[in-house]
Amino acid sequence: MFWKKYRYEIYGVLFIAAAGTLLHFVYEWSGSTVIVGLFAPVNESVWEHIKLLFFPGLLFSVWDYFHASRRPASFLPARTAGFTAGMAAIPLLFYAYTALLGTNHLALDIMVFLLGILLAFLISALLEKKISDTTTTLSGTKTRVLPFLSAVLLIIYLLLFFLFTFRPPQLPLFRDPVSGHFGIS
Template sequence: MKHKKSELLLWEVIGTPFLIVVGLTLEFAYKTLNQNFIIGLFSVVNNSIWENLKVGFFSIIIFSLIENLSLKGSADNFFTAKALEVIFMSILLTTSYLLFKYNLMNNIIINHNILFVAICILSQMLSFRILILNRNYAYLNLLSFLFLMICTLIFFAFTINPPSNWLFEASKRLNNILKF
């Protein structure tokens, strides 16, 4: 059964505040919940680029589980839409992180949380556009599902044992800018 555009739009609209609330919660959950190991797998452990990507990724994954169950797996290109949403959000989150890190946004009155809200809205819009495509890309959908599963495992693995690399190191300078 193919879903109507209005139903898919409703789900993506509902998903936007969900992503925002869950994402902002995941940003502070690890510290707030006494550095719980399980919570740390899904939330920001330190203020590195890699850890900040988890906020967007897991908020999308959690909502996608709910959305896919509600749509009963019948939305064409569902996993393709979600995989591209993850990639798009990751690019935007990384860009905004680096803009704050290198003080390129200090003169602009913008909070990183407001930027996160805008990124969530744009990401959901992209997801909707892919969901309403008239053509079904079954192989791409399968590859996208595998991509999301592999990304989940990589996030878990690198949270437990992060490589010694600038991508995984917290930025004290950024902490001062964002006042954490």
């Protein structure tokens, strides 16, 4: 029962873990190709590592939407909320553990990434049914406000990733701890 009900979420966790891990190295493998840098981390900043969840997650969600049978209208809002939480968890968990330990550790960095993925799918799965049950109706038809706002938010995320690859704010979240640079260099 569990497998049948949550198999796409399990596929998603596995896909994003694998694709995100590979994506970490793609910019360097491409010879620092600018177009690749839009989708893959261009440095070791925490912000750039959020791309490891967002882009594979977006790709998987598009596949999931079209391949899973009977996706409700709550799919996009739930998935967007889940991925927002997962992406927020990455810097929060990273800065929390590095504040406690005084330094970062690769094994813990990987665990933070995996926890972000798990949180994204957990929240998405929990909210998909909840949103579907509580969506308000207008004149007897379900409103499309939440899916629309979710799509707008995803587009904003996409644009921010693109913009901040080239022109990141001069904040610690965007600073490469190895080189001290910001964005693509």
